[in-house]
Every structure is written in structure tokens, then in C-alpha cells.
Amino acid sequence: MSQCSPLKLHVPEPTGRPGRETDFSYLNLSPAGAVRRPAIDTPPLATVDVADALVRVLDDDGHAVGPWDPKADPQLLVAGLRAMLKTRSFDARMVVAQRQKKISFYMQSLGEEAICIGQVLALEPDDMCFPTYRQQGILIARGYGLVDMMCQLLSNDRDPVKGRQMPVMYSSRRHGFFSVSGNLGTQYVQAVGWAMASAIKGDTRIASAWIGDGATAEADFHSALTFASVYRAPVILNIVNNQWAISSFQGIAGGEAATFAAHGVGNGIASLRVDGNDFLAVLATSRWAAERARCGFGPTLIEWVTYRGGAHSTSDDPSKYRPADDWQRFPLGDPVARLKLHLLATGALTDDQCTRMQQEVDEEVVAAQKEAESYGSLASGHVHDASTMFDDVYRDVPAHLVRQRAQQQA
Amino acid sequence: MSQCSPLKLHVPEPTGRPGRETDFSYLNLSPAGAVRRPAIDTPPLATVDVADALVRVLDDDGHAVGPWDPKADPQLLVAGLRAMLKTRSFDARMVVAQRQKKISFYMQSLGEEAICIGQVLALEPDDMCFPTYRQQGILIARGYGLVDMMCQLLSNDRDPVKGRQMPVMYSSRRHGFFSVSGNLGTQYVQAVGWAMASAIKGDTRIASAWIGDGATAEADFHSALTFASVYRAPVILNIVNNQWAISSFQGIAGGEAATFAAHGVGNGIASLRVDGNDFLAVLATSRWAAERARCGFGPTLIEWVTYRGGAHSTSDDPSKYRPADDWQRFPLGDPVARLKLHLLATGALTDDQCTRMQQEVDEEVVAAQKEAESYGSLASGHVHDASTMFDDVYRDVPAHLVRQRAQQQA
Amino acid sequence: MASMTMIQAIRSALDVMLERDDNVVIFGQDVGFFGGVFRCTDGLQKKYGTSRVFDTPIAEGGIVGVAVGMAAYGLRPVAEIQFADYFYPAYDQLVSEAARVRYRSAGDFTAPITVRMPCGGGIYGGQTHSQSPEALLTHVCGLRTVMPSNPYDAKGLLIASIECDDPVIFLEPKRIYNGPFDGHHDKPVVPWTGVPQSEVPDGHYTVPLESAAIFRPGTALTVLTYGTMVWVAEAAVRETGIDAEIIDLRSLWPMDLDTVVDSVTKTGRCVIVHEATRTSGFGAELTALVQEHCFFHLEAPIERVTGWDTPYPHAQEWAYFPGPERVGAALRRVMETA
Amino acid sequence: MASMTMIQAIRSALDVMLERDDNVVIFGQDVGFFGGVFRCTDGLQKKYGTSRVFDTPIAEGGIVGVAVGMAAYGLRPVAEIQFADYFYPAYDQLVSEAARVRYRSAGDFTAPITVRMPCGGGIYGGQTHSQSPEALLTHVCGLRTVMPSNPYDAKGLLIASIECDDPVIFLEPKRIYNGPFDGHHDKPVVPWTGVPQSEVPDGHYTVPLESAAIFRPGTALTVLTYGTMVWVAEAAVRETGIDAEIIDLRSLWPMDLDTVVDSVTKTGRCVIVHEATRTSGFGAELTALVQEHCFFHLEAPIERVTGWDTPYPHAQEWAYFPGPERVGAALRRVMETA
């Protein structure tokens, strides 16, 4: 045995901190168009190179290049852009509303909009999503009412979840959007169960599971991968690597030693690492994964490389732990700007149309906010009656809750 | 979207069942000597090929070949053989003792003896092992008293753990053997914590963690790999893939789609897949991993390919779910026979010496059993007094347990 | 109608439900080809195929997690945890998800899952094969917790649980799988044959949730208990000759409070018996409920006879187990209080 | 001696222990560079370095699992779970490992770990940032559960917990981190400054475990409570004018039964107040203990004032929270019972 010096605990540190610029070379990017597109029935382990590279379609000039070009219908891309703009506009206004104390809490998805919106456009409407709190884009892309969303945020008496949840914890079965949990990671393995159920019933629907880089450390992430691999569940396992949990960077979640996509390969699951700020790459890889799942070839894990443009939540101040201008310096840019550039470059949209679209979505959001606020809010006391608090604990209200409701009302 | 047929749930099935021979080609073996030996400081991801192959040293004639030949001192190998023989003899007698209702339960390690014994010979005496219930070989190799072990099995009043645990759940801090838990997987992450502590204190000791193929599905396995990877903990993460959990084969634990060693690579941990029935391969790879850890290069995960030669426990009847002669047909043979062949082939031992060694260990075990049984057993009622039941719940007995002890004694 | 063991009755319930409802699926460790370490699912995979009855990885959290997802799809999953002692890794999915999803989504999503787990000691299983964690479940709003004491109830309650739209934890006292156990571990093992509650109809029937059974009517005092302890209590009553009313709660929570209150109001005395550790055990809640609802009828303090506040030891099992002597002594003490 | 908030007092306890004992290490989500989402570890990484104070992956089970392993090595780990609502993934390591390892190894290995978790509601945190899971801990033999109600106790109890050789769960009622809260959410927020219990020595001192405090002496009835509810109870006592004795349990389990029994024996009446859901809450155990030990002194049924048996709702938070009106009404009812 060789003589060794004393051991030392290695604690990962981000390359940037307040006052010190981030060195983003750790991201290990591939050039647009450079990564191969495996056959849809490729064996999981044969994706090991793709899990270590970065699938990108849009080059710096906004042109689609390489084997992953989805050759998408321009109208679909325009719809995607609109959903992204709407989501961003929605988020921006809700952050302000929180600051104005109209709503109690908020979480925006700034910078990550392409990922869930691109994926949803690659899914069938009745495929089921198991989102985190940062996939509001799914609801917006699937046409859930902005007013309903805002009533949830305001916790008023039109809140579809009756004031039970903090803001942003939406639920809409009709829009294939599973109830968001406050507990990280739990939905990931549920998505696999839902997908297994679809397979058990000989259905053709698939599930889409969502998790953040930080939450991949949770137990349910491992269960999800194990069950998905063992039963070849028809599920897309999305990891949104936006570089940060709350104040801890992705290295604390294991991102220093391997890509997050590598977890998939290690579990015998086909895995891709994809530029999450490249709408076309999102669309193309999501389609690939959806087709793979639907055709019985099993799950795909996708690591989306992106950046959390805003604070973790309205309770957070990121300038305490990362450089203030980090997002501006993030090498993969802004997904909205990049898709816009592509649509302008290909002539699918004009500058004017872009401006108009922005106006339209802003107006829509403003109008929705006006309407939603007219129904009152938690702050104004217009909430679901306290007596409703005892409903939905069980299907029927059991005797002890009938008694407690009576006491509460007394 | 292409049209697909209805989905179907894939449920892995072993290739063999009672009445149908196992096709062991799924094991994907490498020839002896064929797999390269990476440098001790190799980056984790560069071990991906080794994690997918099978490190073997002993060829069919018992010769040590290839880069992993540990060039071990023959006396060390003889000591290893003795520990294996003793473990096997011990196990065989305890299985009988259970059948005779002298002990309430037993779990043997038949067929897997090389793994933990080989590893222990590669460790320093004060390195800490976090074993499962199938690493009794560690205690035997480290010289824990057979009588003490048997008193634990008999649950008599010399049981070092005072009758608190079922048989086989040993504990001996002095022998670097952490208390065996009945709950699968929990020890794996604890080992990582212990190793982190050694690094925090600037110590040079390392930890050795143990888990079965089946239990890798547990949450703590994932936590262990995450923490080991993030903090580069000085730990050897052993997975004993003996092909079976209880009645479910390794495919139900995820072994169909990838090797168990692949989990390590997916987490950025150097990983090896090793013939666990090849004592020299065990010794060589354990030394590699121990040196790597001790020199600050971080954890190594090792999948040991072996076969559970006996029943899961004395409560189990494997003929219900696998071919009765499966072990005889297992392509990696019997670790004891293979090491013996090597020692005979190299002239380190003669046939006579082998026979004598076998006699000696048998006599030692018989003598120990005689002594241990003379101290009584659970069956004979010679157990630790009921009043001791209230000790060790806390460091001091709190008031409520003083009351309860008084009631119990009343 | 045949005499069944509790194992057979449970298997029969699963068989009936697999047959009646395509959405019922069964999974857990070793439940498939092998039929479960306690044989409760023996033959079911063969009969219904691998997509209805199958083995799972050893990941209790994963088992309950996929069950919740399947339920969201529309299935009625019945998951087995091999021993209740191993349900802790699934606790988060039970508490934060199965129990909460209806509430937090205001009924948009529900989790009609059934989680079966063998519980209790008396089989020399030591601290990790003997636990009775019911109090950790009764504290969780949104969950239902059920524990049968005999084959007839086991089948009827299990069918009711699977048909229930709420998540149900179905605890199976493993010591009485094969026969009623009165706590006299040194006496010969008694089989279910001949015990009236082992007469079990072949087909579909239910025993309603939230309904307790008066296992033995009586006037002198009330014993509140469930599972194995029903039989231990009966032995204690027999041996002391005290005319106690034994109430078998069957559904622990939500529970049938009326039956309890009526009985204690009548008898004025109450003993609570469970195998789980004492402090913050379910007996604490029963004590609180009885004293809240029957305070002015109580003639003596309510006594709890329970497992001690220690892990379940292997070698001292019978000193730990609250057997008929300890129960009998409590009955006498409560009767002797003026 | 300075006036400290509870956050400052906790930070001071950690600082003192990091300084005194090289074996103390602190870790958890966001506790390192950032100093914790509630700032309890602010500045400690800078002062003691990254191997003494560091961030962890988001894996509560892993956090407690490595803590148990570190303790086996000889360290005294202090782990933070960001919210008590998120401790369920760590439940197995707490119950099956930390609480059991001393027992199952007959003292060969021990787990002197401290697990800190903010608990309780009143901050509009909804169902996943408001829970009070103490009853899930008090049922687990081998664990100690502690909950302070003020800065002085917080520091002294936390130091005692870290020095204790048993695993301790240290619950921090987050609503009183920055000031005592009497439950009147519509009144201005009160800071700790000026409250006597916010006078906290800079250095080392302990408040012994298993010792309750008589927060307010009285003769008319006994209120048993802990954490935030101590202040709510005090408000109710003030507002009703009932001369109640308020006992702040501080150590929930093992606990100081003598102080409780002495008080109820004297007053003959008892109200128990906690924020956690009612059924199988710790109030049930307290009720059982009081009626077991003081039955013949009780002049009225023991009342429990608790959170309802529902998840903690976001919008109806103040209808859920057991505020001074509900506590006051219970005090009156208990006093009015003949």
C-alpha cells in the first residue's frame, strides 16, 4: 500500500461568486449540428456519447443545422414563440404582483421557457405531464386559462384548488398537468407509474416527468429511473439543469463529476443532453423521445442545459450567492431571442409581427390579471370559505371532520 | 408522429426457472486477463469500459494472467483460502443448527466467500466495513471469535448484542464491522458518511460499503453514490451481484438494461465489474480501489459478479423459483475450488496441506460450536435477562423506561 | 363457504378483485412468480398474467410512488410492502403524496391505492420484522388505516379497501395469518379451522370501513383493541372471568367512535390493548377520545397495555409482547378501582 | 449578554459548539456559502471552513444517512432539514438507524446526531411549509425530540442536544424565529427585543433536556404546550383572565413528567395546546399520561386545542391555526365544568 497524505473533504465550489465572473467552460458545449441522431430504437447504452455531448440545432445566425433539425412547420414554431412570450409576460407581471403584495409568493421560469413548451408541442394533448413548480409553460401552451392560473395565485374564491396550495402549485387533469407537489422529486416516480399504467392498459399515451438538477439527488429520482428501466415505461424523464438549486450550484447535486444525462445511461435508459435554450433542439429531441416511448422502445432521459434567469422564488435574492450578471453571460443565450432570430432569419415572421405578438400577449395577460384581481385575493380576504377546509381530505367527510367543521364554524 | 401499436408492460423474466435451465450468456463474461488496468488516478468516466467488462485474473487452469495479477504473497492467499474454508464450514454447520432448531434463523454466504474476504485482505485493519448480512467472512478474516459469533446466533446470554437482534446481525466496532441492519441499503450511505468524516478529520482510514444487487434499488444506494461522488469520499462501494434478491432475479433490480457497475459511472464514480469468484481478481481490484481512495482520488464502485449458492435464508426454498442445479451450472464456478486450484498449480500448497487445512477449520468450528452451545440458547431459555431490554434505548435509562422496567419485572 | 386461513382469505380477496375489475393490479417484492414471502399472492400471476401481478425492485418508496402515478391514471393498485418495518422509505410518498393529492388538487387527482403490509411480532422476527407502526399512519390525515383480526374480516375489509376511493393502509397481523393466537406462546399452535370467523364466502362481499365489531359483548368494562390483540384480550377475559366487552376496532382511522363511546358509557371502565410501543401509540389517541367523550362515566383511569418503549427484541420477545397475563392484570386493576 | 432573536441564538449555539469541539460539523441544503434559507448558519462557513460547514445535495435521507455514518466515526454532526415538512425522506434513517443503532449493537455503535428542522405554520407556507410532525418522532423510541419557545432556551437546548449522546430532533418553530407570536396575526409583528427570554449569554451554557419550564405559574388549571403555542396560550390566559399555569414542555420526549403531574394534581384541570393535527398528535399522549397519573384529581375532561385533521391550508391559514380565541374558549369550558 502506497503511503498517502491525510485525506481532505472535497466540497464543490462554483467558478463564479458575487464579484467573480463565472467561467462557463465547465458546460462542455458542442457546436450546433455536431451531435448525431441515433435511430429511434437505439439500445440505451449506445446513447452514451449523446449523453455526454450537447444536441443543438440553431447556430449563432439562427439557422437550423445538422441531423436534429426537426424541419418543423413554421406555424408550430410561431405558436411556440407565442407561448413563450406569454409565459414570460405572465411571469414578469406576477413577480411585480408579488412585490405589490397582491399575491403571497411566486416562482418564475425566466430563461427556461423553451423546454417545457417545446416538449408539449411534441406531445399529444392527452399525454400526461408531471411537472415541478417551474413548468407553467405547459399550462400556457396547452391553453389553460390565464385567469384560472391567476385566481390560484391570488388564492381567491375562484382558485381551482380552493386556496389549499401556495401560489404556482397548479393542477389540471384536463390539461394533462398533474398537481404540483411542494415536495421535490415525488412526481418523477409517479410519472413512471402513470406510464406503466398506460402500458398495462394497452393504451398509447405516454408520460412526461420533470425534475430540477438539484432534486435529482432525491430518492424518488432513483426509483423513477429504476422502475422506468426495468419495465421499459413509456415516459420522458426530463431534467432541467438550470445550474442552480436555491443557493447551491449543480456541482453540489453531482454535476461536477458527470453530466446529469449520464444517470440515464447508468440505469440502462437512452439519454440525451440537449441545449434547452434552443427551441428546435427541444422540439426535435422531445419528438424523438416521444416516438421512442410510444413505439414501445422505452424511456428516454433528457438533460436540458439552461440557466435560471431569475431568483429561485420571490423569497430569494440570488445576488447573495452568484454574480448579478450571470445570466447575461450564459453561453446558450436567451431561448426567446434565439427562436425569434430563427423565425426572422427564415422569414416565418417579420419584425412587425413579432412586436404585434408581444403586444397581444401583454394585453392578454393584463386583461386576465384585471379580471382575476376583480375576484379578490387572499390579501383582501376573498378566499374560499373556511368550512371548505374540511373537504377533500377524504372522498366523503368522515365523522371526526364533521365534528371539527362544526367546532370551527362555532 | 408515427402510428404505434398498443403499449405493453415489459416485466423482466429470468432465462431459467424450475425445470428450465438458465442461459447464463446474459452474464457477458470477459476472458481472464483481457481487461485493462487503468491508472490509480484515472478519471471516473474513463472507467466506462471496465464497468462493462469483467476483470478476471485466474484462467481455467488456475494460472494468474493479465494486468490485474496482484502478484500476491502466497502466504496471504493461503490465509485467504483458510478464511474462506472457515466461513464455509461455519455456514454449513449453522444451517444444520438452524434445521435442528438450535438457532432461530440463518443466512449463509455460500459461493460468495471470496469477495468480502479478498477485500478485507486488501484493507488496513482499522478501515471500517459497513456490511450486509452476507459478509460474515469479514469477521472471520479479521479474527472475530467464532464463539462470539455463535453466541449471537444462539441468542444466549453471551450474545454480544444481548439478544436484541436476529441471528447474523453482528456488530463489532473493534473489528471494523458496523452493526448489520435488518433494513436493506441503509448502511451504504452511512459508509459514505464515515468516509467523509475520515476526510474531514484528515485521517487516512477508508470505508468499505456493501450492498446486494437487489438492494441497489433502494433510495440509500442513490444517496450513497451522490454523496460519494460530490465529496469524493474515500470509500469502496461494493455491489455483490449474486444474481438473486429473494425470489426475484437481478433483472428486476435493473440488471437487464445495464450492469450494476454502470450506476457508478453514471454518477461520476470510477467503476469496475469483477469476477467475484476469482480471489485474485478480488484482491487486485480491492487494492486498486483502496489505494485510489486513500490517495484522495475518491470512491470506486465495484460490481462483483457471483452467485448465491444457497437459499436466501433458512426461511427460503429456492427450488420454487430457480433451477435446483443453477449454481453448479454458473460459469464462474466456485471461488474456493478456484483459489485452491491456483495454490496447487503454483505449488504454494499441496493436496495434503489442503486436506489438513480443511480438517483444522472444521475442528475449530466444531469446537467453537460445542463451547457456544454450552452457554445455552434462546430455545433453552438462556438469554439475557428481560430487564436488559430497557438498556441502550438511550445512553441513560430515562424515567419512563425505569417505570416500564419496574412494571415488567413486577 | 370454506374455512380459510387469513392468508387464503387475503388471496381470495385479491383474486375476486382482479377478476371483477380490470383496473386492479398487484405488485411488490416477490409477489409475482413466487407468490409472496407469506404466499398471499400465490398463483395470481399465473392466473392474471405479468402485467396484472408482478415483482418490483426493492424500493418501497418506488412501489408507493408508482402506485400513486397508476392511480392518477385510473388504476386501483394494490401494493405489498414485505414487512411493515420496511415501509419507512415509502413514508414520504404515503404522507406527502397519497394522503395529500386529493386535498391539494381539490379533487382533481386522487389516490385510490391499497398498501398491504404484514405487521406485529410473535414470530421471533426481532426489531425489523415485528413492528406495528399504525400510530404513524393514524396521525396522517387523508390516509385510512385498517387492521383485521380474522379471515372473514380480512377478506371483507380488503375488498372494501380496494374499492375505497381513498388511500388505505391495510395492516396484516402476521402472527395470526395461520391461526388465532391468544398470546400463550408456549401452548400448541391453533389453526383457523373451526374458528367461526374463518368461514369465508368464496365471492365478493365487504366489511364496511369505519365500523368496529363487538367481538365479545360484556358489561363490566370495555377493551379496545385490534389485530392479534383481540385474541389475547379474549384469553385474558376468559382467564380472569371478568365480563368485559371486547371491541375490535378493525378500522383504526377514520374510526367508529360511536361503538366505542356507547360501550364505555355503559361499562364506565376501559382498557386499551395494542402491541405497538406505548408512547404516542394509537392507544394514546383512544385514551384521549374516551376521556373526552366519556369523562363523566369513567369510574377508573383508562389503562393502556402495550409493547414497551423499546425496539422489539429478539430473545426477550415474550417479555416484550403484551400477553394475556399483562392484559389480565390490567383488567383486574381497572375493576378493582373503586 | 445581548438580546438575540431565535435565529441569532441558534447561530450562536452552533458557533459555540464549532469552536469548542472539532468533531462538530454542520451541513444541509443551502447552509454553507449562503448561510441557510433562514440564515441560521450565516457566516459559519466563512469562519470554520468548508469541511466543517457545507452544503449538501437535496436528499434528506442522504443527509441523515451520512450523519449516522459520521457519528459512527466519532463526529457530532448537526444536520439541517430545510423544512420539517421535508423530513419524510429521512424518516427511515432516523427511525431504523439513528434511533436503533445503539440498541441493536448493545452500545457498540451510537448516533449522537442533532437534526434541526424549522416547523409550524403562521407564515402562509401552505401544506408543505407549515407542518409540526413531533408526534411522528415521539412515537419512536431511541429519539429525543426538543422544541424551544424562545431564544434563551433555543441556544441552551441546542447546545445540550449537540452534547447529548443520543440522536436529537431539534424542532424550531419558525413563526417565532424573529419574535414571540401570540396568534393575533392581524396585529403588528412583535420583535424579540425587550422580551426577557431574548437575553442570551454569548458563551456556552445548556438548558437540560427532559426539563419542562413553568412559563407562567397559576392555580386554576394547567396548560401543557410548547413552541409557538406557549405565546398563544399566554395570550389566551391574559385575555380570559384565568389564572392558568402554563407549562412549556421544551423536551417533548423523553419528557419531564413530574412537573406536569405536580401541576395537574394541584389544579385539577388541564388543557393541551399544539399546532399539529389532532388525531394521534402528541396531545393524545399528554392526555393519556395526565389521565393515567392524575385521574383522581381531574375535575373536568382534559381538552386538546390543536390544528384540525386536515393539511395546513394556505388561504385559510388563520382558520386552521389554533389561535388565542380557540384556546381561550377551551380554558373557559374547562373552568366552567363543575
Ligand SMILES: Cc1ncc(C[n+]2csc(CCOP(=O)(O)OP(=O)(O)O)c2C)c(N)n1
Ligand atoms: C423534499 C424537499 N426538500 C427541500 C425542498 C426545498 N426546496 C425547494 S426548491 C429547492 C431547490 C430545487 O432546485 P432544482 O431541483 O434545481 O429546481 P429549480 O428550482 O432550479 O427549478 C429546494 C431545496 C423541497 N421543496 N422539498
Ligand SMILES: Cc1ncc(C[n+]2csc(CCOP(=O)(O)OP(=O)(O)O)c2C)c(N)n1
Ligand atoms: C427495506 C427492506 N425491504 C425489504 C427487505 C426484505 N428483504 C430482505 S433480504 C431481501 C433481498 C435482498 O437481495 P440482495 O440485495 O440482492 O441481497 P442478497 O440477499 O442477494 O445478498 C429482501 C427483499 C428488507 N430487509 N429491507
Ligand SMILES: [Mg+2]
Ligand atoms: Mg435547478
Ligand SMILES: [Mg+2]
Ligand atoms: Mg442478491
